[in-house]
Amino acid sequence: MPLVVLCGLPGSGKSRRAEELRGALSAEERPVHVVGEAAGGRAALRAEVERRLSRRDVVIVDAGNELKSFRYELYCVTKHAGTPHCLLHCSGGAPHPSAGPFETPDSRNRWDRPLFTVHGQEPLPLAEIRAALFESRPPPPNQSTRSQPLQSAGFLHQLDRVTQEVLAAVLAAQRSGAQPGELIQVAGASEGLVLSRPLGMAELSRLRRQFISYTKMHPTSSDP
Numbered sequence: 610m611p612l613v614v615l616c617g618l619p620g621s622g623k624s625r626r627a628e629e630l631r632g633a634l635s636a637e638e639r640p641v642h643v644v645g646e647a648a649g650g651r652a653a654l655r656a657e658v659e660r661r662l663s664r665r666d667v668v669i670v671d672a673g674n675e676l677k678s679f680r681y682e683l684y685c686v687t688k689h690a691g692t693p694h695c696l697l698h699c700s701g702g703a704p705h706p707s708a709g710p711f712e713t714p715d716s717r718n719r720w721d722r723p724l725f726t727v728h729g730q731e732p733l734p735l736a737e738i739r740a741a742l743f744e745s746r747p748p749p750p751n752q753s754t755r756s757q758p759l760q761s762a763g764f765l766h767q768l769d770r771v772t773q774e775v776l777a778a779v780l781a782a783q784r785s786g787a788q789p790g791e792l793i794q795v796a797g798a799s800e801g802l803v804l805s806r807p808l809g810m811a812e813l814s815r816l817r818r819q820f821i822s823y824t825k826m827h828p829t830s831s832d833p
Protein backbone atom coordinates (compact mmCIF):
# COMPACT_ATOMS: atom_id res chain seq x y z
CA MET A 610 0.00 0.00 0.00
CA PRO A 611 1.01 3.65 -0.15
CA LEU A 612 4.22 5.27 1.00
CA VAL A 613 4.47 8.65 2.74
CA VAL A 614 7.90 10.26 2.75
CA LEU A 615 8.57 13.00 5.32
CA CYS A 616 11.39 15.48 4.93
CA GLY A 617 12.55 18.66 6.60
CA LEU A 618 15.31 20.23 8.63
CA PRO A 619 16.11 19.10 12.20
CA GLY A 620 13.54 20.53 14.58
CA SER A 621 10.86 20.95 11.92
CA GLY A 622 8.52 18.47 13.61
CA LYS A 623 8.85 15.49 11.24
CA SER A 624 8.54 12.84 13.95
CA ARG A 625 5.55 14.58 15.52
CA ARG A 626 3.87 14.81 12.12
CA ALA A 627 4.64 11.14 11.42
CA GLU A 628 2.86 10.11 14.63
CA GLU A 629 -0.03 12.46 13.89
CA LEU A 630 -0.42 10.96 10.44
CA ARG A 631 -0.11 7.43 11.80
CA GLY A 632 -2.94 8.11 14.24
CA ALA A 633 -5.20 9.58 11.55
CA LEU A 634 -4.67 6.70 9.12
CA SER A 635 -4.79 3.98 11.79
CA ALA A 636 -8.24 5.24 12.77
CA GLU A 637 -9.38 4.04 9.34
CA GLU A 638 -8.34 0.49 10.30
CA ARG A 639 -5.32 0.48 8.06
CA PRO A 640 -2.03 -0.99 9.32
CA VAL A 641 0.44 1.90 9.45
CA HIS A 642 4.20 1.56 9.98
CA VAL A 643 6.60 4.41 10.75
CA VAL A 644 10.14 3.63 9.59
CA GLY A 645 12.88 5.64 11.27
CA GLU A 646 16.66 5.74 11.24
CA ALA A 647 18.33 2.39 10.55
CA ALA A 648 21.69 1.22 11.88
CA GLY A 649 22.84 0.27 8.39
CA GLY A 650 22.20 3.71 6.88
CA ARG A 651 20.30 4.33 3.66
CA ALA A 652 20.61 0.77 2.36
CA ALA A 653 19.09 -0.68 5.53
CA LEU A 654 16.37 1.98 5.57
CA ARG A 655 15.42 1.24 1.99
CA ALA A 656 15.37 -2.52 2.70
CA GLU A 657 13.04 -1.95 5.66
CA VAL A 658 10.67 0.11 3.50
CA GLU A 659 10.63 -2.59 0.82
CA ARG A 660 9.92 -5.23 3.47
CA ARG A 661 7.04 -3.26 4.98
CA LEU A 662 5.23 -2.37 1.75
CA SER A 663 2.20 -4.61 1.22
CA ARG A 664 -1.28 -4.46 -0.28
CA ARG A 665 -2.90 -2.91 2.81
CA ASP A 666 -0.15 -1.42 4.95
CA VAL A 667 0.78 2.25 4.83
CA VAL A 668 4.48 3.02 5.34
CA ILE A 669 5.63 6.41 6.66
CA VAL A 670 9.34 7.12 6.26
CA ASP A 671 10.67 9.53 8.88
CA ALA A 672 14.41 9.42 8.17
CA GLY A 673 17.11 9.90 5.56
CA ASN A 674 15.09 12.06 3.21
CA GLU A 675 17.10 15.27 3.16
CA LEU A 676 18.71 14.28 -0.16
CA LYS A 677 16.73 14.17 -3.38
CA SER A 678 18.77 11.15 -4.49
CA PHE A 679 17.30 9.07 -1.65
CA ARG A 680 13.81 10.41 -2.25
CA TYR A 681 14.24 9.24 -5.82
CA GLU A 682 15.28 5.78 -4.59
CA LEU A 683 12.09 5.55 -2.53
CA TYR A 684 10.06 6.71 -5.53
CA CYS A 685 11.54 3.83 -7.53
CA VAL A 686 10.56 1.44 -4.74
CA THR A 687 6.94 2.55 -5.07
CA LYS A 688 7.07 2.14 -8.85
CA HIS A 689 8.43 -1.37 -8.46
CA ALA A 690 5.74 -2.19 -5.86
CA GLY A 691 2.98 -0.57 -7.94
CA THR A 692 1.76 1.68 -5.12
CA PRO A 693 1.10 5.44 -4.81
CA HIS A 694 3.21 7.71 -2.69
CA CYS A 695 3.36 11.33 -1.56
CA LEU A 696 5.86 13.66 0.08
CA LEU A 697 5.18 15.67 3.24
CA HIS A 698 7.58 18.58 3.71
CA CYS A 699 7.76 20.01 7.24
CA SER A 700 9.02 23.57 6.94
CA GLY A 701 10.93 25.34 9.68
CA GLY A 702 13.71 23.98 11.83
CA ALA A 703 17.37 24.83 11.38
CA PRO A 704 20.43 23.11 9.88
CA HIS A 705 22.44 21.03 12.33
CA PRO A 706 26.26 21.29 12.16
CA SER A 707 26.64 17.52 11.99
CA ALA A 708 23.88 16.97 9.43
CA GLY A 709 24.36 16.95 5.69
CA PRO A 710 22.83 19.46 3.27
CA PHE A 711 19.05 19.59 2.96
CA GLU A 712 17.77 19.59 -0.62
CA THR A 713 14.34 21.21 -0.58
CA PRO A 714 11.72 19.18 -2.45
CA ASP A 715 10.44 20.56 -5.74
CA SER A 716 7.07 19.47 -7.10
CA ARG A 717 8.47 19.73 -10.64
CA ASN A 718 10.40 16.54 -9.85
CA ARG A 719 8.22 13.47 -10.33
CA TRP A 720 9.71 11.85 -7.21
CA ASP A 721 8.76 14.89 -5.09
CA ARG A 722 5.06 14.90 -5.97
CA PRO A 723 2.36 14.93 -4.84
CA LEU A 724 4.01 17.41 -2.47
CA PHE A 725 2.36 18.75 0.68
CA THR A 726 4.02 21.39 2.85
CA VAL A 727 3.04 22.16 6.44
CA HIS A 728 4.19 25.16 8.47
CA GLY A 729 4.45 25.25 12.24
CA GLN A 730 1.32 24.00 13.97
CA GLU A 731 -1.06 24.19 11.04
CA PRO A 732 -3.28 21.11 10.52
CA LEU A 733 -2.20 18.34 8.20
CA PRO A 734 -4.00 18.37 4.82
CA LEU A 735 -5.46 14.95 5.61
CA ALA A 736 -8.14 14.95 2.90
CA GLU A 737 -5.57 15.73 0.20
CA ILE A 738 -3.11 13.16 1.58
CA ARG A 739 -5.82 10.47 1.67
CA ALA A 740 -6.78 11.27 -1.92
CA ALA A 741 -3.15 11.04 -3.05
CA LEU A 742 -2.63 7.72 -1.28
CA PHE A 743 -5.92 5.92 -1.78
CA GLU A 744 -7.61 7.48 -4.81
CA SER A 745 -4.75 8.00 -7.27
CA ARG A 746 -3.08 5.56 -9.60
CA PRO A 747 0.44 4.38 -8.81
CA PRO A 748 3.25 5.52 -11.11
CA PRO A 749 3.59 3.16 -14.08
CA PRO A 750 6.61 0.83 -14.05
CA ASN A 751 9.41 1.54 -16.46
CA GLN A 752 12.48 -0.29 -17.69
CA SER A 753 14.42 0.47 -14.52
CA THR A 754 11.78 -0.94 -12.15
CA ARG A 755 10.43 -3.95 -14.06
CA SER A 756 11.75 -7.33 -13.00
CA GLN A 757 14.30 -8.57 -15.49
CA PRO A 758 16.16 -11.86 -15.96
CA LEU A 759 19.36 -12.13 -13.97
CA GLN A 760 22.45 -10.95 -15.79
CA SER A 761 24.86 -13.39 -17.29
CA ALA A 762 27.93 -14.53 -15.41
CA GLY A 763 29.98 -12.53 -17.92
CA PHE A 764 28.18 -9.33 -17.00
CA LEU A 765 28.72 -9.87 -13.27
CA HIS A 766 32.39 -10.67 -13.85
CA GLN A 767 32.76 -7.46 -15.85
CA LEU A 768 30.90 -5.48 -13.18
CA ASP A 769 33.25 -6.87 -10.52
CA ARG A 770 36.31 -5.90 -12.58
CA VAL A 771 35.07 -2.40 -13.44
CA THR A 772 34.10 -1.55 -9.87
CA GLN A 773 37.52 -2.74 -8.67
CA GLU A 774 39.12 -0.38 -11.20
CA VAL A 775 37.00 2.53 -9.97
CA LEU A 776 37.94 1.79 -6.36
CA ALA A 777 41.63 1.58 -7.27
CA ALA A 778 41.46 4.87 -9.21
CA VAL A 779 39.87 6.71 -6.29
CA LEU A 780 42.41 5.38 -3.79
CA ALA A 781 45.32 6.18 -6.11
CA ALA A 782 44.07 9.73 -6.69
CA GLN A 783 43.71 10.35 -2.95
CA ARG A 784 47.21 9.01 -2.31
CA SER A 785 48.45 11.45 -4.95
CA GLY A 786 46.89 14.36 -3.08
CA ALA A 787 43.49 14.73 -4.73
CA GLN A 788 41.20 16.85 -2.56
CA PRO A 789 37.38 16.81 -2.21
CA GLY A 790 35.86 18.69 -5.13
CA GLU A 791 38.62 17.77 -7.58
CA LEU A 792 37.85 15.65 -10.64
CA ILE A 793 39.12 12.06 -10.51
CA GLN A 794 39.52 10.34 -13.87
CA VAL A 795 38.76 6.63 -14.23
CA ALA A 796 40.25 4.71 -17.16
CA GLY A 797 37.63 3.84 -19.76
CA ALA A 798 35.01 6.21 -18.34
CA SER A 799 33.76 9.22 -20.29
CA GLU A 800 33.10 11.20 -17.09
CA GLY A 801 35.18 11.65 -13.97
CA LEU A 802 34.25 11.42 -10.31
CA VAL A 803 34.05 14.25 -7.80
CA LEU A 804 34.15 13.28 -4.13
CA SER A 805 32.54 15.45 -1.48
CA ARG A 806 34.86 14.06 1.23
CA PRO A 807 37.78 11.64 1.59
CA LEU A 808 36.91 7.94 1.44
CA GLY A 809 38.96 5.12 2.93
CA MET A 810 39.45 1.60 1.66
CA ALA A 811 36.91 0.08 4.06
CA GLU A 812 34.11 2.49 3.11
CA LEU A 813 34.84 2.23 -0.61
CA SER A 814 34.73 -1.56 -0.40
CA ARG A 815 31.43 -1.43 1.45
CA LEU A 816 29.92 0.92 -1.15
CA ARG A 817 31.19 -1.33 -3.93
CA ARG A 818 29.53 -4.39 -2.36
CA GLN A 819 26.27 -2.49 -1.91
CA PHE A 820 26.31 -1.37 -5.55
CA ILE A 821 26.91 -4.90 -6.82
CA SER A 822 24.16 -6.26 -4.57
CA TYR A 823 21.76 -3.57 -5.77
CA THR A 824 22.58 -4.38 -9.39
CA LYS A 825 21.86 -8.05 -8.80
CA MET A 826 18.46 -7.21 -7.29
CA HIS A 827 17.61 -4.68 -10.01
CA PRO A 828 19.11 -6.13 -13.18
CA THR A 829 19.09 -4.43 -16.56
CA SER A 830 17.42 -5.97 -19.58
CA SER A 831 20.67 -6.68 -21.41
CA ASP A 832 24.38 -6.87 -20.90
CA PRO A 833 26.43 -3.74 -21.67
